[in-house]
Amino acid sequence: MQMMHAKDSVSASLAECFVTIEGNRYNFMQAINLEASIEKTKSEVPILGKTGKGNKTTGWKGTGSATFHYNTAIFRELLYRYKNTGEDFYFDIQVTNEDPTSSVGRQTIILKDCNANGGILTKFDADAEYLDETMDFTFEDWEMPEKFKMIAGMK
Template identity: 60%
Template sequence: MANINAIQTMAAKDVVSAKLANAYVTIDGNRYLLFQAKNLKASIKKTKQEVDILGRPTKGHKATGASCSGSLTIYYNTSLFTKMLKDYKDTGADTYFDIQITNNDPTSDAGEHRIILKDCNLDGGEIAAFDAAGDWLEQELDFTFEDWEEPEAFKDLDGMKA
């Protein structure tokens, strides 16, 4: 009989460092290293409908769609994104772009992880900034995206498969 107290735990070295990452943005076929990125989060939110089910008091839930969105904070020292907003204002032509994010902590056995967010589109963004009491300038950018690819997935850590 297995001892419940003998459950394997994750090794501390396998936590992936938040700082050991890089990001590239591809705009109109031009690829840029986004080294001014401070943080990025991208997520998918499923749309669900409640389902009445005969014979039980609780409702079920059925996915009926999804929406993808993200947020990006960069140090405010590039006009890449401001130019997209200006182009839209001046011409009505909207810009779609891809963002590739790679997490790679060489200490972790989880290995390298790479996601490419496809057809990103800005919701808006700051076009000018200053802060007399601040230390540096940042630009907050919210966006949507249509799809993603995962060319490199994290590896299962030792002990995950039960």
């Protein structure tokens, strides 16, 4: 019986995150977590001779959420510009996961044409250890220039 070795789990904190905004690439080391996913959109399809309907994939929508330390004004400046001019902003996010102990290697995903749903303008918390902020976003495309290798015994 084949089993995964514990060493092949990928450490949650061993990642890199870069954000590219208007040609400027930032090492977004203040990121705490990020999760992005796609949801397939489907249409129900009536099928003659069946009592149930089938499902046909017709597209997808990309959404994500990130939490980062409250110590940068980059997104607030862009939200301020949007408020004053109506000029929206789009950006790319590149995330690489790599744990040197794991045999799976590294995986890189690039989220393209991200657009923030909004953002925190200001905050404080007299009872907190540190301040963080969360930003929800959508994205329009994605690439996977590097992917994890299969764990021994999977195939």
